[in-house]
Amino acid sequence: MLTRPIPSTGEAVPVIGLGTWRAFDVGTGEATRQPLLEVLRLFLDAGGRIIDSSPMYGRAEAVTGDLLAEVSGQPRPFLATKIWTTGRERGVEQMRRSDQLLRTDVIDLMQIHNLVDWRTHLATLRRMKDEGRIRYIGITHYTTGALPELARILASEPGIDFVQLGYSLATRAAETELLPVAAARGVAVIANQPLERGDLFRRIRGRVLPGWAAEFDCASWAQLFLKYVLAEAAVTCVIPATGSPAHMKDDLAAGFGRLPDERQRQRIRTLWDV
Ligand SMILES: NC(=O)c1ccc[n+]([C@@H]2O[C@H](COP(=O)([O-])OP(=O)(O)OC[C@H]3O[C@@H](n4cnc5c(N)ncnc54)[C@H](OP(=O)(O)O)[C@@H]3O)[C@@H](O)[C@H]2O)c1
Secondary structure, three states, rough: OOEEEEOOOEEEEEOOOOEEEOOOOOOOOOOHHHHHHHHHHHHHHHOOOOOOOOOHOOOOHHHHHHHHHOOEEEEOEEEEEEEOOHHHHHHHHHHHHHHHHHOOOOOOEEEEEEHOOHHHHHHHHHHHOOOOOOEEEEEEOOOOOHHHHHHHHHOOOOOOOEEEEEEEOOOOOHHHHHHHHHHHOOOOOEEEEOOOOHHHHHHOOOOOOOOOHHOOOOOOOHHHHHHHHHHHOOEEEEEOOOOOOHHHHHHHHHHHHHOHHHHHHHHHHHHHOO
C-alpha cells in the first residue's frame, strides 16, 4: 500500500486507514462481529495500520480492542482515539478507559475530539507525550465551519502532530482553508467522512464509472472518491468506515497504484459538479 510520512517524525503510515464510528458500535453477537473481524483481517493483511475511534462512538473502542486481540500476530496497528469530555481529571480518566478498552499501554495518536475543551487537554497531552504514554497529538473536527479555528490552532500552538478534518469530493473547503496551513506547519492530515457517511454513493446511483478512471488504476466509485482525496499531497491518510468485508476490499484498493494528477482531479470535479 502507498504510504506517506508523518511530517513531525518521518514515520511512514499507509494511506488507507479505518474509521469505526457506527460500523464498530455493535453488540457481542457472533453474527454482527464476524464480518468486522473479517474487515480487520483484510485491512491488516493489505498493509493498513491506522484505526480511528473515540469514546463518543459507543461500543466501538471496546469492539476494536476485542477484535484486535483475536487477530494478534498481525503487524501492530496504529491506534488513534480521542478525548471527548471537559476538565483535566475527566480527560485523564477517559484516556485511561480508552487504554483498557483498546488493550494497550500506549495510544499512538490521541486527538482532541471536535476541539472540546482543547486548551485544557492540549496541556495534558503534551505532558503525556513527554512521558511516552502517547506517541502523537492531534486535534479533530468534521464541519467546514470549524476549519478556521483548526487553522488558527495549528498556526499558533506548537507540538500538534496531526489534524483530522472533513474532506471529500463533495466537501472541498479544506483544500483552501486548511491543507495549506497543515503543509506549512508540517502537520499530518487525516481526512474523515471521505464518503460523506455513504451519501456519495446515493448521489451517483445509476451512473457508470467513466472509462478514464482506469488511467489512475481506479475500478469503482469508492476508489475514485478516496483517490481524489489522497491525491492531495498534504493528506497523510483517509479513514473510510465500513462493516462490510466487500466494501473494505474495495476501499483498500484505493491505496494501490496511481493517483489522479491535477488534470484528472479537475476532470473528477467537473464530473461531480454538473
Ligand atoms: N470529529 C471527528 O473526529 C470525526 C467526525 C466524523 C468522522 N470521524 C471518523 O471518520 C470516520 C469515517 O467517517 P464516517 O464513518 O462518518 O463516514 P464515511 O467513512 O464517509 O462513510 C461510511 C459509510 O460509507 C459506507 N461505505 C464504506 N465503503 C464503501 C464502499 N466501498 N462502497 C459502498 N459503501 C461504502 C459505509 O457503509 P458499510 O458499512 O455498509 O460499508 C458507511 O455507511 C469515522 O468512522 C470516524 O472514525 C471523525
